[in-house]
Amino acid sequence: MIEAFHVGAVSRGRKLWDGIDLAFDEGExxxxxxxxxxxxxxxxxxxRGERRPDEGDVVVxxxxxxxxxxxxxxxxxxxxxxVPDAFPSISGCSVRDLFLLSRTAGESIPxxxxxxxxxxxxxxxxxxxxxxxxxxxxxVTERAxxxxxxxxxxxxxxxxxxxxxxxxxxxxxxxxxxxxxALAREGKTILLAERTxxxxxxxxxxxxxxxxxxxxxxxxxVSVDGTR
Amino acid sequence: MIGRSLIWxxxxxxxxxxxxxxxxxxFLFLLLGAIFEAMLLSGxxxxxxxxxxxxxxxxxxxxxxxxxxxxxxxxAGLPEVHSAEYRSPETSWKEFxxxxxxxxxxxxxxxxPLPGYVEIRMRPDRxxxxxxxxxxxxxxxxxxxxxxxxxxxxxSRLLRVSRWMNIMFWAxxxxxxxxxxxxxxxxxxxxxxxxxxxxxxxxxxxxxARAIPLxxxxxxxFAGGLLSLAAMGATVSIFIALSGRLxxxxxxxxxxxxxxxxxxxxxxxxxxxxxxxxxxxASLLGWRAAQSRPR
Numbered sequence: 001m002i003e004a005f006h007v008g009a010v011s012r013g014r015k016l017w018d019g020i021d022l023a024f025d026e027g028e029x030x031x032x033x034x035x036x037x038x039x040x041x042x043x044x045x046x047x048r049g050e051r052r053p054d055e056g057d058v059v060v061x062x063x064x065x066x067x068x069x070x071x072x073x074x075x076x077x078x079x080x081x082x083v084p085d086a087f088p089s090i091s092g093c094s095v096r097d098l099f100l101l102s103r104t105a106g107e108s109i110p111x112x113x114x115x116x117x118x119x120x121x122x123x124x125x126x127x128x129x130x131x132x133x134x135x136x137x138x139x140v141t142e143r144a145x146x147x148x149x150x151x152x153x154x155x156x157x158x159x160x161x162x163x164x165x166x167x168x169x170x171x172x173x174x175x176x177x178x179x180x181x182a183l184a185r186e187g188k189t190i191l192l193a194e195r196t197x198x199x200x201x202x203x204x205x206x207x208x209x210x211x212x213x214x215x216x217x218x219x220x221x222v223s224v225d226g227t228r
Numbered sequence: 229m230i231g232r233s234l235i236w237x238x239x240x241x242x243x244x245x246x247x248x249x250x251x252x253x254x255f256l257f258l259l260l261g262a263i264f265e266a267m268l269l270s271g272x273x274x275x276x277x278x279x280x281x282x283x284x285x286x287x288x289x290x291x292x293x294x295x296x297x298x299x300x301x302x303x304a305g306l307p308e309v310h311s312a313e314y315r316s317p318e319t320s321w322k323e324f325x326x327x328x329x330x331x332x333x334x335x336x337x338x339x340x341p342l343p344g345y346v347e348i349r350m351r352p353d354r355x356x357x358x359x360x361x362x363x364x365x366x367x368x369x370x371x372x373x374x375x376x377x378x379x380x381x382x383x384s385r386l387l388r389v390s391r392w393m394n395i396m397f398w399a400x401x402x403x404x405x406x407x408x409x410x411x412x413x414x415x416x417x418x419x420x421x422x423x424x425x426x427x428x429x430x431x432x433x434x435x436x437a438r439a440i441p442l443x444x445x446x447x448x449x450f451a452g453g454l455l456s457l458a459a460m461g462a463t464v465s466i467f468i469a470l471s472g473r474l475x476x477x478x479x480x481x482x483x484x485x486x487x488x489x490x491x492x493x494x495x496x497x498x499x500x501x502x503x504x505x506x507x508x509x510a511s512l513l514g515w516r517a518a519q520s521r522p523r
Contacts, residue, residue: 048432050432070436071436074434074435074436075434076434077432077433077434078433078434078435079434080433080434081433082432082433097241100240100241101241101426101429101430102433104234104237104240104430104435105429105430105433105434105435106433154433
């Protein structure tokens, strides 16, 4: 469980928000929405232990990410997947290189299974056979899907996805919604930051979501019947 | 898994660049190893000097050939002496006449006016003023010895020049080591800078920040050790081949037997751990320099 207590942030000398309390349970899909410049990316990086909040604290499984010991933070990060808004600036040139890096960060995957698993994930994202494609040749939507596939390759427990739905494109919204619900049913926690809540997705917390400072928080209905 | 994967992260991500860098490193290790080995074997210019400069123990006229041979054996047994050879009065006279043919008439007056002598060559590693004095001290009081000719003031000057030349050689070698280390450092810094996005990717995904430079340094040290081992192997092979074909090489650098002798294998074995440490150190410093660059 990820819990944020009275979290506040200051950026360029300006207070963005403060006193935000959040809790994300295991097996939940949450969408945090807000206009551009409100600090969604910043909040995501605070929640994944990357940027110390100017106020408050974030606790995962009883351990503080900012006041606790470094191994606990590393352990939380190693069980997290991140798809940033901007594509990671890695040196490799092909999709295979990105998977190699993801594999290095994660647990051991038997050599025989690697290619098959990569191909399955890429096919699921609609870009099968792209392992040797150059990253620079991918479109924005393809990059978003490749980045997600590379994260899913490690099987992370927590997923932090920044503007993924917007970047992946409208035609992938339903498929990704289904995928996240399936992952949540396996006990994974998925946290998305978007400008708006995807139209066809069904939120447990109602169409307006819950107001949290400049953000709105939507919890996705995970079960088929609409309950969690 | 993380540790083992991280050790080879540079190899996995930048294989081509790493191969090119390794070729440069092998060449530098070969150069450093060859100079190091040559300096140890030759003692700088000491071997050349000891080959050219001889101490002469002039024997009394009354000394027989048997006594002269015995004297040469005694001199050869001294720790400072590389070899000692007895020259009979007759040989002495022939050498004299070869040098000064007009003096041949001197013999007409009677017998051979020249005494026999023992020609002594110092060991290259004992080519010092103290060692010369020690040999003189041992030989001078012997009843067979008339006088010792070791060069006097000329020798002192020569030894001074040779000492300064050796210091300059070693200083040059240290500069070459520093230049090589700088090359390694720049290679590591450039690679760490190019891979900084990858390391950031790994760090964000829970790879401990300290594990990345330490794993890379371990890999660099291991590769450095292997490269220096290969370079030293190549150096020894080249030296053995040259000492068999070029007599001048043996006179200036050393013989085949000396290259593989125990005293020269110890510094040889030290060169490899030193290269390993330098390579690992260059990796850590390169990482640090790349991290401190403004982004």
